[in-house]
Amino acid sequence: MSHVISVNLANPHPNPAKSGVGTTGIDKRPVDHPVEVRAPGPNYGGLGSGLVGDGVFDRQNHGGDDQAVYAYSRENLDLWQRDLGRTLTNGMFGENLTTSGVDVEAALIGEHWRVGAAGPLLEVSVPRIPCATFASWLDERRWVRTFTERALPGTYLRVLEPGEVRAGDRITVEYRPEHDLTVGKCFRALTIEPELLPLLLDIEALPGVARELARKRTAAAILAPAPFTPAAD
Template sequence: MSHVVSVNLAHPRPNPTKSGAGLTGIDKRPVDHPVAVRAPGPKYGGLGSGLVGDGVYDRQNHGGDDQAVYAYSRENLDMWARELGRELTNGSFGENLTTSDLDVEAALIGERWRVGATGPLLEVSVPRIPCATFAHWLDERRWVRRFTERALPGTYLRVIEPGEIRSGDHIEIVSRPDHDLTVGICFRALTIEAELLPRLIDVEELPGEARELARKRTAVTPPPFAPDDE
């Protein structure tokens, strides 16, 4: 049964990769109490995270309604732990929700999840794209490239209806759109498989900036994706 293994909130720490941001909230740790979830508003000028008590400090690139909640599966964390030869606790990838028995990358953009019997209604919005902050946090050689090539990005979620969320909550898929754009396909289109970009353009559930990026890149042949491995 698909469920939330843990709910994870930020412990702010200095961010050496973003001189303008000052802090980062990528260090997320499980909490043992219910957490209120609400729509945070726009990326610029909003509340940042969709979870009360969480923190988003680089508002230029993170947070806002389309990135209100980040989910990553425990199964994929376990796969990475085996490959890296190190423990990866819940929240290690900066995820708000560590999930189990749910194929996050197979979720459709616009798919809706009810978390808990009376908890929030969340909508799959866009995959996570790795950045220098993530690479610095993991401190693994060529991390951005390795993460990208594996194409197991997890997903951001919108908050359609607010509520409380806690570890152990059941996740029910309550609706799916009639297109076939999954989180995994969307990620590959935006990173290493530009030939998939046309599939993004008409998916209304995808954030406007992602659709516009797809339009621009299909109008001009994009250069190969070359992540910064520093």
Template structure:
């Protein structure tokens, strides 16, 4: 059964790579207690993260309802650890939820997950994570944004539809799936390295409006890679 291996919250660090943003919360570490999850509100003027006790400092580019929770699979962390020849702890990619026995990239945009029992939060898959300069600096690996993008295992952001608490060991149950076939993996490839896939994004209402707008603008024109302030 799919479940949450760990719940990870930010430990603030200096951020030398983004002008005007002195701190970053990308250093996320497991906690051994239940964490409240709720919708954080809009990206601008909201509470940033969907997890109480977590923190997002670059709220121009991160956080808000469409990026309330970030999930990444432990199996993919293990693959990267083998490739890089170094250990990667749970939370090592800045994820809030480290999952196991769940193919995150095969999840459909708009798919809904119940985490824990009936009183646990209801989360909705919203959009894949796009790597940025802060992530590259945190990993400190050569050409990291390019390598991460080409591997196309981005993990996913989630919306919070119903509040609740999460803890390590909670089961993850897929309770509904939309009618379309747009997965997290295909969406990521469309926005980065395979622009021919962009038409598949345009009519998917569960995608954030800005992602659909990117697809509309780039469909039929010279493609531009959608990699935020990376290499």
């Protein structure tokens, strides 16, 4: 059964990777109580996270309606745990929802998830792109490149209908769009397989910034073809 293993909220601490921000909420810890989920509004002037009690401190790059909730599967954490030779607890990748039985990377952009029998309705919006804060937090050499090449990014979700979530809630897919742009394919297009970028241009469920980035990179490739590689760690 596809379900939520844990609901995780931020444990804020100093962020050495971004001095201009000062604090990070990437260290998320499981909680043993229901958590209210609602649309947080815009990056600036909004509530940051979609989960009450969570914290988003780098509002330029994180939070807001398009990144209201971050989901990552326990199955993928287990793969990384094996590869890295270290324990990875639920929430350690900064995810709000640690899931089980969900092939997150196979989810379609714009897919709707109902969490719990009468919980929130969430929409798959865009894959997570690794950043310096993530690399600093895990303290793994060349982590951004390693994470990118593995292409198991997890996904951000929008909040279409508010509600409460808790550990054990079932995840039910209530709607799948007709296109075939998955989270995994979208991530690879934005990072290591630019030839896939044209697939992003007409997907309305993608955030506007992602579609605009795809448009610019596609146009640039037509004018001056060149391989795209992820930023150096």
